[in-house]
Amino acid sequence: MQFNSDLLLNPADETQAKQAFGGVFFALNDDALKAFFKPHDKRANDAKARSQGWGLSAVVLVTMALIAASAEPLYHGLGEPWLKVIAALSALFGVAGALIGIAGVRYGEKKESWLVERLITERVRQFHFQALIVCAEEIVGAVGNPAAEQRFLSKRAKLVESFVRDLEQHAGAKLTAIVEGRAEHETWLVESPSIPDAFAGAHADDLLRALELLRIRHQLDYANHKLSADHKLFSSKPGRQAAVLSGAALFCMAGLVLLHVLMLFDVLLDAPGAIAPHPHVYVIVIAIIALAIRTIEEGLQPQTEVERYRHYAATLRQLRDRFNAAQGAEKLAVLRDLEVTSYDEMVTFLKSNHEVRFIV
Numbered sequence: 001m002q003f004n005s006d007l008l009l010n011p012a013d014e015t016q017a018k019q020a021f022g023g024v025f026f027a028l029n030d031d032a033l034k035a036f037f038k039p040h041d042k043r044a045n046d047a048k049a050r051s052q053g054w055g056l057s058a059v060v061l062v063t064m065a066l067i068a069a070s071a072e073p074l075y076h077g078l079g080e081p082w083l084k085v086i087a088a089l090s091a092l093f094g095v096a097g098a099l100i101g102i103a104g105v106r107y108g109e110k111k112e113s114w115l116v117e118r119l120i121t122e123r124v125r126q127f128h129f130q131a132l133i134v135c136a137e138e139i140v141g142a143v144g145n146p147a148a149e150q151r152f153l154s155k156r157a158k159l160v161e162s163f164v165r166d167l168e169q170h171a172g173a174k175l176t177a178i179v180e181g182r183a184e185h186e187t188w189l190v191e192s193p194s195i196p197d198a199f200a201g202a203h204a205d206d207l208l209r210a211l212e213l214l215r216i217r218h219q220l221d222y223a224n225h226k227l228s229a230d231h232k233l234f235s236s237k238p239g240r241q242a243a244v245l246s247g248a249a250l251f252c253m254a255g256l257v258l259l260h261v262l263m264l265f266d267v268l269l270d271a272p273g274a275i276a277p278h279p280h281v282y283v284i285v286i287a288i289i290a291l292a293i294r295t296i297e298e299g300l301q302p303q304t305e306v307e308r309y310r311h312y313a314a315t316l317r318q319l320r321d322r323f324n325a326a327q328g329a330e331k332l333a334v335l336r337d338l339e340v341t342s343y344d345e346m347v348t349f350l351k352s353n354h355e356v357r358f359i360v
């Protein structure tokens with residue numbers, strides 16, 4: 001059984017969860033929290049795309065300008081008006097790239113917006129599942145009792161209202177405190193759970209199974225998805241990004257080696273430029289391309305992302321194994337540890353991406 005969203009954002013997930021988890025579905029589904037989550041998730045994705053677009057545009061424009069200026073000996077013989085056209089385009093690209101770089105605060109603000117929105121969405125997830133863990137006994141005890149179910153829903157609605165209001169008002173300040181290392185360790189958004197002595201029964205099993213699928217397995221599936229390989233040239237997966245950038249850098253290195261071999265033949269033939277005309281131009285062009293690749297790599301930090309997801313996935317697998325080996329209330333203790341892990345992962349993510357200075 002697999003869900004597209006841990007928060008049951010689409011009707012298909014809602015239907016499947018209602019059928020799979022029976023009486024505890026009323027606690028798993030929170031329409032108010034989902035309504036708050038969706039626009040923030042969309043804004044986070046849009047802000048990230050715009051931020052990357054600004055940064056990548058600056059790299060490409062400056063690279064094209066430098067190559068056009070450096071390669072002038074190669075097209076010097078074209079004559080007018082091509083020389084003026086190329087010179088004008090080179091200057092235009094250079095100015096545009098420089099302006100984007102100078103006004104880097106623009107995509108810096110987009111990055112900040114992305115991180116604020118991502119903080120909000122991750123805290124929403126954490127709040128939702130923490131409430132389920134903290135109120136596990138109350139939820140199970142309310143199954144089949146409409147009045148008890150309504151009391152729980154009313155209680156949670158008040159918690160959601162307070163949580164949403166605080167998060168919207170202080171998300172920016174919370175992000176700043178986290179990235180500057182001034183934040184307290186604020187894992188729990190609801191009252192920290194006291195694990196009951198016993199937690200068993202059919203409805204308890206339904207709730208624990210739901211938490212395993214929607215929290216543990218969903219997080220693990222996402223980490224594994226980010227670590228999986230695809231064959232796209234422009235991929236969102238850090239492993240593929242690292243491979244493409246590494247391959248491009250290796251190609252530049254191979255080009256330099258080949259160029260120097262051709263230059264050696266020119267020397268041996270005592271005919272400078274016969275095989276490799278204007279070698280200094282090619283050296284400069286390759287160096288510029290290599291620098292652009294390195295700049296993009298510094299911005300995306302794909303290898304850092306790969307290591308982060310590997311560590312998170314390994315920790316999640318350990319928690320999954322502990323959860324499967326545990327019984328009753330012990331499973332709630334494992335879920336509590338998962339929330340600590342989730343918070344720590346969020347902090348690491350926010351700090352590492354905040355430190356990126358060119359392309360997020």
